[in-house]
Amino acid sequence: MPNVSHRSQTVPLSPFRKLIPLADRAKRAGKHIYHLNIGQPDIKTHPQAVAKFRQLPWQILDYSPSNGIDSYREALCGYYRRFDVSLTADEIMVTTGGSEAILFFMLACLDPGDEIIIPEPFYANYNGYAHIADVRVVPITCKIEDGFSIPSAEAFARKITPRTKAIVITTPNNPTGACYSRDELDRLSAIVRKHDLFFCADEVYREFSYDHPLQSILQLPDLEKHAIVIDSVSKRYSATGARVGSLVSRNLEVRESVDRFAKLRLSPPGLGQRLSEIMLEDDGSYLQGVKEDYHQRRDTVYQRLSRMPGVYSYKPGGAFYCFARFPIHDSEDFCRWLLEDFEYEGATVMLSPGPGFYATPGLGYDECRIAYVLNSEDLERAMDCLEEALKVYPGVDAEAMASGKLQA
Structure with missing residues (x-):
């Protein structure tokens, strides 16, 4: 049988799509997923x-x-x-x-x-x-x-x-x-x-x-x-x-x-x-409204992260992403665990693990990207899931959790 290219076998995987099979499986099992892993807004096209x-x-x-x-x-x-x-x-x-x-x-x-x-x-x-x-x-x-x-x-x-x-x-x-x-x-x-x-x-x-x-x-x-x-x-x-x-x-x-x-x-x-x-x-009023919506969503996520023990965050100045440090040692495992083993009130949250956003080996394993592309009500529920998850995740860094909240 002919071999496929070395290029196709070694191309880096997308960190925001690689966990989709796990999310699909969780959905089939009846679990609601709050998708904060990818920049797909829930705002209506103009x-x-x-x-x-x-x-x-x-x-x-x-x-x-x-x-x-x-x-x-x-x-x-x-x-x-x-x-x-x-x-x-x-x-x-x-x-x-x-x-x-x-x-x-x-x-x-x-x-x-x-x-x-x-x-x-x-x-x-x-x-x-x-x-x-x-x-x-x-x-x-x-x-x-x-x-x-x-x-x-x-x-x-x-x-x-x-x-x-x-x-x-x-x-x-x-x-x-x-x-x-x-x-x-x-x-x-x-x-x-x-x-x-x-x-x-x-x-x-x-x-x-x-x-x-x-x-x-x-x-x-x-x-x-x-x-x-x-x-x-x-x-x-x-x-x-x-x-x-x-x-x-x-x-x-x-x-x-x-x-x-x-x-x-x-x-x-x-x-x-x-x-x-x-x-x-004629996009002036549309763009202004979208910007105000994202501004509010940013503040929602930042305020919630600010109150989570052991989470280190900052207030992002633009786009609709926040990159946060969590009291964990392996964000790949944490994101997998959220989909396979955790739920809170029938739901869980999907994040993007940090290492895929770095070229330097070893970086990002205590970080995740959050895309605040959902409406504020859904973001609050997603943050509820995330906060509860950090209380029970087996791989949590107890020392970092005990240090309290650290914000930039």
């Missing part, structure tokens, strides 16, 4: 836009251009002007979700064996895409005690080698919820200019910065040849199934390289682009 989208006349669902429908890219230029970012439609490449934009960036800008520096913990699928592209992830560790802020310029300089081609960040951050300040972005900007690197920022949570104005790398000066932005409508409009993202760059050579891969896959989703264009037409 209702007015959906209603208008249903009335669109079409008879043939044809290919769109490989770089996206012209009118949609023009509409995106108007969207970016809200952030004082001036773009032309040609500087926007529409992709099949933000995921394809990440993969296109790695394939177009890096060769096998090249290195990218990423502050960890980071969006876990970067590991998988880097594996597919044969790119080496070089992590630079951020600390929960500092709210996962960006380390010093000296720390980045120590990681740079002749194979370094890019620095990659997510802001607001997944999984930590950290929002990087203008000073932090300026610090990274100086590094990429000094060492002639690409600066790739995943900004798919741009709308959800709660305490400070969002800073985009497209607002920074002198980065025309360096800056690459990953974007998506998935979280902004609660439209994860539209599968519409984009790669934005003012660097013509980058765009031409990306377009070679875009042409090979023919076109991004046509219906998703049409819906996305309509959502951009």
Whole structure:
């Protein structure tokens, strides 16, 4: 029998999907699962836009251009002007979700064996895409005690080698919820200019910065040849199934390289682009309401974690994630146990174990990511489950529990 590829057998598993078979089994047994493991919001997709989208006349669902429908890219230029970012439609490449934009960036800008520096913990699928592209992830560790802020310029300089081609960040951050300040972005900007690197920022949570104005790398000066932005409508409009993202760059050579891969896959989703264009037409009140909802959800989760003995947390500044430290030794086992062996009032909670968000071995085993994508009432019930679970989990660290609550 022919053997499958070594690549397919060694690609890292998604930490937010690997436990789904256990969750499905628990559901079949009648247990209710509060899904805090994945960024799938329960907020309705822009209702007015959906209603208008249903009335669109079409008879043939044809290919769109490989770089996206012209009118949609023009509409995106108007969207970016809200952030004082001036773009032309040609500087926007529409992709099949933000995921394809990440993969296109790695394939177009890096060769096998090249290195990218990423502050960890980071969006876990970067590991998988880097594996597919044969790119080496070089992590630079951020600390929960500092709210996962960006380390010093000296720390980045120590990681740079002749194979370094890019620095990659997510802001607001997944999984930590950290929002990087203008000073932090300026610090990274100086590094990429000094060492002639690409600066790739995943900004798919741009709308959800709660305490400070969002800073985009497209607002920074002198980065025309360096800056690459990953974007998506998935979280902004609660439209994860539209599968519409984009790669934005003012660097013509980058765009031409990306377009070679875009042409090979023919076109991004046509219906998703049409819906996305309509959502951009009148989204002000919708986005404001969604942001206020997530703000309240963040406060709910933070306040509940703050009262749990032995749990170390912080108040995330954006996105809809919190990365917390628990009084446990093995978050993989804890998340499995929650699904297989625990329930409280007929329910349990599903989290994402921490190690999958790190590239450094041994980190994250006392941490989990919480996605506060459920309404506040369900979040309260989920936090009830989590609090009760920590009282009876066999692998709990009794010393950490006894230390009380520790908050950043």
